[in-house]
Amino acid sequence: MIRFFRHYVPLNLLMLLLIxxxxxxxxxxxxxxxxxxxxxxxxxxxxxxxxxxxxxxTVMLGLMTASGLYAAxxxxxxxxxxxxxxxxxxxxxxxxxxxxxxxxxxxVGRGVFLLSFGLALCGILLSRALFIHWTQVGALKTxxxxxxxxxxxxxxxxxxxxxxxxxxxxxxxxxxxGGSHHFVDHARIIDTQESLVDLTTxxxxxxxxxxxxxxxxxxxxxxxxxxCKLRGVRILELSNFFERENGHxxxxxxxxxxxxxxDGFHQGMMRDTVKRLFDLVISAAxxxxxxxxxxxxxxxxxxxxxxxxxYRQERVGQGCRNFTILKFRSMCVDAEKDGKPRWAGQNxxxxxxxxxFIRRTRIDELPQIFNVFFGDMSFVGPRxxxxxxxxxxxxxxxxxxxxxxxxxxxxxxxxxxYPYGATDEDAMHKLQYDLYYVKNHSLFLDLMILFQTAxxxxxxxxxx
Numbered sequence: 001m002i003r004f005f006r007h008y009v010p011l012n013l014l015m016l017l018l019i020x021x022x023x024x025x026x027x028x029x030x031x032x033x034x035x036x037x038x039x040x041x042x043x044x045x046x047x048x049x050x051x052x053x054x055x056x057x058t059v060m061l062g063l064m065t066a067s068g069l070y071a072a073x074x075x076x077x078x079x080x081x082x083x084x085x086x087x088x089x090x091x092x093x094x095x096x097x098x099x100x101x102x103x104x105x106x107x108v109g110r111g112v113f114l115l116s117f118g119l120a121l122c123g124i125l126l127s128r129a130l131f132i133h134w135t136q137v138g139a140l141k142t143x144x145x146x147x148x149x150x151x152x153x154x155x156x157x158x159x160x161x162x163x164x165x166x167x168x169x170x171x172x173x174x175x176x177x178g179g180s181h182h183f184v185d186h187a188r189i190i191d192t193q194e195s196l197v198d199l200t201t202x203x204x205x206x207x208x209x210x211x212x213x214x215x216x217x218x219x220x221x222x223x224x225x226x227x228c229k230l231r232g233v234r235i236l237e238l239s240n241f242f243e244r245e246n247g248h249x250x251x252x253x254x255x256x257x258x259x260x261x262x263d264g265f266h267q268g269m270m271r272d273t274v275k276r277l278f279d280l281v282i283s284a285a286x287x288x289x290x291x292x293x294x295x296x297x298x299x300x301x302x303x304x305x306x307x308x309x310x311y312r313q314e315r316v317g318q319g320c321r322n323f324t325i326l327k328f329r330s331m332c333v334d335a336e337k338d339g340k341p342r343w344a345g346q347n348x349x350x351x352x353x354x355x356x357f358i359r360r361t362r363i364d365e366l367p368q369i370f371n372v373f374f375g376d377m378s379f380v381g382p383r384x385x386x387x388x389x390x391x392x393x394x395x396x397x398x399x400x401x402x403x404x405x406x407x408x409x410x411x412x413x414x415x416x417x418y419p420y421g422a423t424d425e426d427a428m429h430k431l432q433y434d435l436y437y438v439k440n441h442s443l444f445l446d447l448m449i450l451f452q453t454a455x456x457x458x459x460x461x462x463x464x
Contacts, residue, residue, distance in 0.1 A: 001168060001244055005442040006264055008244045010168050012140050013070055016131050017061070023123035024060050028053040028108065031116025035109075055106050059095050060120070063088045066454035081128060089121055141170040143204055145190075147220075148211035149176045152238055152253065154183040156211060159246060169245060172203050177212050177220070196224035200233055207234040209241050247417055248432035249439065251398060259399075264439035267405065274443060275407075279379050282450075283372040294366055297328055300354045305332060310367055315384035318407045322387060323376040326367035330355025362456070368410045380446040381409030382434040393427050403434040406441060413437040413445070416452035 001008045067084040100107045146153050160167050173190040229235050242250040298309045311329040314322050331350040358364040371377040382403040394400045414433035
């Protein structure tokens with residue numbers, strides 16, 4: 001893993017991104033060379049080729065990212081891969097045609113472009129086939145030793161099993177630290193009298209994860225751990241491991257002192273100013289682009305059922321201040337006629353026909369652009385909840401109030417990483433992702449979330 005702006009990015013995905021960038025850019029040069037091979041030289045009206053290659057590469061990488069082809073947890077089969085590549089290249093064909101019309105300087109000619117387009121598609125298919133093989137044989141995986149065999153260590157094994165080939169960690173074994181109860185596979189427990197330094201050398205360990213809760217009474221080999229670190233072996237706390245591998249902060253491995261001493265959880269005027277400018281630019285652009293869609297949605301809602309087009313609801317924002325959120329009404333007007341708030345359920349009978357469509361495509365969230373424009377919300381941040389649920393969840397879940405130290409958002413890290421939640425347990429899992437965002441939020445992470453939101457919209461993930 002490599003860390004950019006406090007966010008972990010898998011090394012294999014970075015290498016794939018670099019390789020496919022070269023393939024896409026190189027396809028333009030190869031297409032031109034192949035098309036005009038008989039002429040012996042490239043026509044002068046195509047020079048320079050670099051801006052055209054960069055435009056094509058940028059468009060295609062953006063569309064492939066939005067389609068989920070660079071998701072760290074990607075585990076799709078060949079059929080899903082072909083579907084997403086087909087969507088990306090289909091949209092790419094349309095987008096590049098529009099760019100050629102709007103910016104004639106980028107035009108390379110129909111014959112050249114179609115040839116380059118075909119070469120790019122073949123190159124990406126080849127790189128993906130090699131990447132799938134690469135991940136299956138475990139190339140570039142980090143050889144890891146876990147200290148401890150308790151239930152905390154068992155969480156590591158459960159996570160890696162869930163991630164499968166998407167994980168960049170290979171646990172070589174578990175080293176027991178006292179106690180007679182082992183919660184991991186006994187066949188993977190290392191029973192040795194070797195020192196920790198000798199063991200890591202023999203097993204070629206790159207990383208050690210500390211999964212021991214009770215570290216008093218000399219139970220931890222502190223001097224050996226220090227020697228390992230001085231020899232270049234990374235030492236990780238369990239909470240840092242989950243933060244890196246799963247993009248969330250594990251609640252049961254956190255405490256107040258860790259939060260105080262950990263890197264992150266920064267707030268500041270510069271960061272707030274940059275984020276506010278980002279929100280204003282994005283919300284203004286989104287409003288211009290989606291205005292026809294907003295008008296059409298309002299008309300359909302009005303035609304289908306009586307009642308207001310917009311649904312107003314009180315939510316809790318930054319600093320626990322309440323504000324009124326705007327959404328397109330997707331339910332019948334008497335959805336909570338008993339006055340008791342409730343979570344939305346799967347195939348909820350209160351949802352109208354138009355409402356079901358706009359919820360699936362996230363069109364119901366579009367009026368929140370006005371909330372962003374007026375400063376109540378940000379484009380990216382933890383989803384705001386209703387005061388009734390906030391009061392209840394704050395009492396049940398530790399650190400729930402931490403999510404209110406930043407502005408709530410239309411989309412967020414929890415929304416793109418976890419399916420729709422309708423229980424207290426779901427709220428706890430989503431909080432772990434929200435805490436990760438509060439700890440590591442940056443403009444880079446916001447852009448990543450926006451790309452992944454496009455993926456959620458395109459493939460209808462986590463919809464109720």
